[in-house]
Amino acid sequence: MMPAFFIAHGAPLLAIETNEYTQFLQRLGQTLPRPKAIILFSAHWESTVQKISDVKQYRTIYDFGGFPEALYQIEYPAQGDHQTVKEIQEAFEEQHVSYEIEKNRGLDHGAWVVLRLLYPDADIPVIAMSVNPHLAPEEQYKIGQSLSKLREKGLLIIGSGGTVHNLGAVKMAGNDGNIDEWALRFDEWLARCLTNWDVESLFHYSRLAPAADLAVPPYGKEHFIPIFYAMGAADNEPKAQLMHRSYRYGNLSHSVWQFG
Template sequence: MLPSFFIAHGAPLLAIENNEYTQFLNHLGITLSKPKAIILFSAHWESNIQKVSSVDEYETIYDFGGFSEDLYRIKYPAKGNEEITKEIIQLFINQGVSYEVDTNRGLDHGAWVVLRLLYPDADIPVISMSVNPHLSPEEQYKIGKSLSALREKDALIVASGGTVHNLRALNWGKDTTGEIDDWALDFDNWLSDHLKNWDVESLFNYQTLAHNANLAVPPYGVEHFVPIFYAMGAADDQRTAKLLHRSYRYGNLSHSVWQFG
């Protein structure tokens, strides 16, 4: 059975960089058993009802601006899988999860940057999934939990976002110094303690309990944090959490990879 993962997608530049984090993701893709399909929740696809993609071949979405032209030449032509989409729909029906099927949307950078680093050949079917930052963490967890059975069928469940993702607080000058803001470390350390203990009661109330949650997960950036609950829910049957990687850019933008199950 494959674990589920929360993977930070960082800034779009990761797609063309060679650094500690990109090397880690390259290695992770090599060491994992090759999945039958990848089910990916992206922070950059928000919707008020759970969206499930049903696409033959995805377009590559460049949902950013002002970066190197090299980024806009990248293609990640992953294909979908109608059979897996139907299985997801049936699981949602069984668990009472409201959903809609999307037949048009391509892969945003929260999806293709991560996928390309893990599996550069784009030879694994992908089912793209939205996130709803307006749901409670319990409800987000439930959606992930409803898909846990697919892990037994060699599907890899990935949630892409960022545990500390406050664009207004980034310090571009600190990228070369290696300095990390104390508040970002405090939040990630609090999160780490409670994830490893699978303390969902505290985690679901992170906004009031976590150190510096107001800075790490500002109101305009909640969508980047909540994918972690989808990934956790997908491993509810095992309830084990392991931090595989953590590093930072620009003073506080976290690159963390959590394995669940």
């Protein structure tokens, strides 16, 4: 049984940095059982209908601007896997989840920054998945839940985003190690709910969580919601463990949660 993960992808700069968080992700990739394939829900692929990538080999998408040239030289030529796509389709059809197949899109930085740290050789097949920020959290959870049995087949399910991700509040010019108190309060509330598998509170985070309007602004909730897809994928083994949490730029969280 493979676990499911929520993994923060932070700023694109993580791809060329060496720090506490990048070193943690590298160790995590070395210690996990080798997955048959990876199913990854990325905050940077939004769609009103659930999309499933079915490609032979991914191109690398540089969906950002104004960063060092070295970032634009990185490639992550992961392969797809048609058999895994078929298994996802069967799982969705069994649970009446509507979907569409995408045959052209590459991997955005929400996917390849994380994958390159975990599996730098790009030698594990990847199935990229979209997220829908317009769905209720319960529905996002149910999409993940429909894939829960695939973990028994050696498939690693990842939601890539960020628990606190407010680009209007980050302090890119200063990184003095100080953490905004509101970001800590939100993440600590989230940790209590996740550890207790309190899905009812989580589904109403926008009303119940302290500083939710700052941690998950309306224009940025696509970064938070991958946690529901990942958590739902472990609904058949409801355990949550905080594996890592650190911050950059005052409040940008680098959280890794393991489910299952």
